[in-house]
Amino acid sequence: MAQFFTIALRNFLKGPTTDPYPFGETYTPENYRGIIAYSPELCIGCGTCEYVCPSGAIKLRHHESGMNFSYWLSTCCHCGNCGYYCPTDAVFNSNDFHTARAQSEKYDATINDDIASVQCSRCDAMIPRAVDALLARAYDEITDTVRHRASLCPDCRRLEQFERMYL
Amino acid sequence: MLSRYAVKSPWLFRINTGSCNGCDVELATTALIPRYDVERLGCKYTGSPKHADIVLVTGPITARSESYLIRMLDEIPEPRVVVAIGICPISGGVYRDSYSIRGPLDKFVEVDVNVSGCPIRPQSILDGVAQAIGIWKEKIKIFHKA
Known part of the structure; x- marks a missing residue:
């Protein structure tokens, strides 16, 4: 009973508990899963996010100069699968919850970014680039040899491996 | 004269078209809990579509709820503002292309x-309702001019 009165008195002194949101600031938890944030400089275009997305909000399309990453907010269910499975943390949920849009903006892609391919350092084939975050997952330390091998296309890497071992 | 006051207090009406109840819980939270x-904003929930x-x-408009939705929408007088709550009525969400889904709402x-x-x-x-009120004010202005 005493505890009840303590809480009642505290609430009486604290003032209204109404969140001032539409007219003021609100509290958003740090790990609230809101609209997706995407950093194209970290993305390797592996397509894992597209594969694990249960509502088909993420699409990766191939074109001449690389790939295109697009994200449609109107069907994203904010499950966080993309961020959980992304090998380089290029996709993650920000804590932005402002999802109210007019009907005219329904089909606008919220994110639409190009992932540029890079040229193989030995031939002129275009390959998806390997970013440091990915190399750090595969190797203990990123040496110049590792970097050099990552800059080769699969065919050139096989050739170079052959030259190193047998010639 | 009534229209001058009507602008300030639009009445909300909610239709559940086979939703998983998640969004309905959030709507109830928005209305009932003093925190939100x-x-x-001058809004009040009403139980009758004629006052909405x-x-x-x-909800994603399931095959069973389709006819009820159409009947309910027929009863709601113009001018009205329709707000799609959650990804289900907007695009179908995770249920998109399912055999029992007749959506999207548009x-x-x-x-x-x-x-x-x-x-x-x-x-x-609250964001969406605030936007809807803005649209509703314009709609009612046009409606009364006509």
């Missing part, structure tokens, strides 16, 4: 505001 309190000004639709009625999320945060609902 949608009545600050802003219609909040949740096949049946002209939607004005989309609030996406699964489920949506009460603050986002």
Whole structure:
């Protein structure tokens, strides 16, 4: 009973508990899963996010100069699968919850970014680039040899491996 | 004269078209809990479609609820603002292309505001309702001129 009165008195002194949101600031938890944030400089275009997305909000399309990453907010269910499975943390949920849009903006892609391919350092084939975050997952330390091998296309890497071992 | 006051207090009406109840819980939260309190914006929930000004639709419009939705929308007088709550009525969400889904909502009625999320945060609902009130004010102005 005493505890009840303590809480009642505290609430009486604290003032209204109404969140001032539409007219003021609100509290958003740090790990609230809101609209997706995407950093194209970290993305390797592996397509894992597209594969694990249960509502088909993420699409990766191939074109001449690389790939295109697009994200449609109107069907994203904010499950966080993309961020959980992304090998380089290029996709993650920000804590932005402002999802109210007019009907005219329904089909606008919220994110639409190009992932540029890079040229193989030995031939002129275009390959998806390997970013440091990915190399750090595969190797203990990123040496110049590792970097050099990552800059080769699969065919050139096989050739170079052959030259190193047998010639 | 009534229209001058009507602008300040649109009445909300919600339709559940086979929703998982997540968005409905959030709508109830927005209305009933003093922390979010949608009545600050002058809104009030109504139980009758004939009194509705802003219609909040949740759910992916299942085959069973389709006819009820159409009948309900027929009863709501113009001018009205239709707000799609959650990703289900907007695009079908995770249920898109399912055999029992007749959505999205804009096949049946002209939607004005989309609030996406699964489920949506009460603050986002307040955002959407605030946008809907803005649209409703313009609609009622045009309606009374005509």
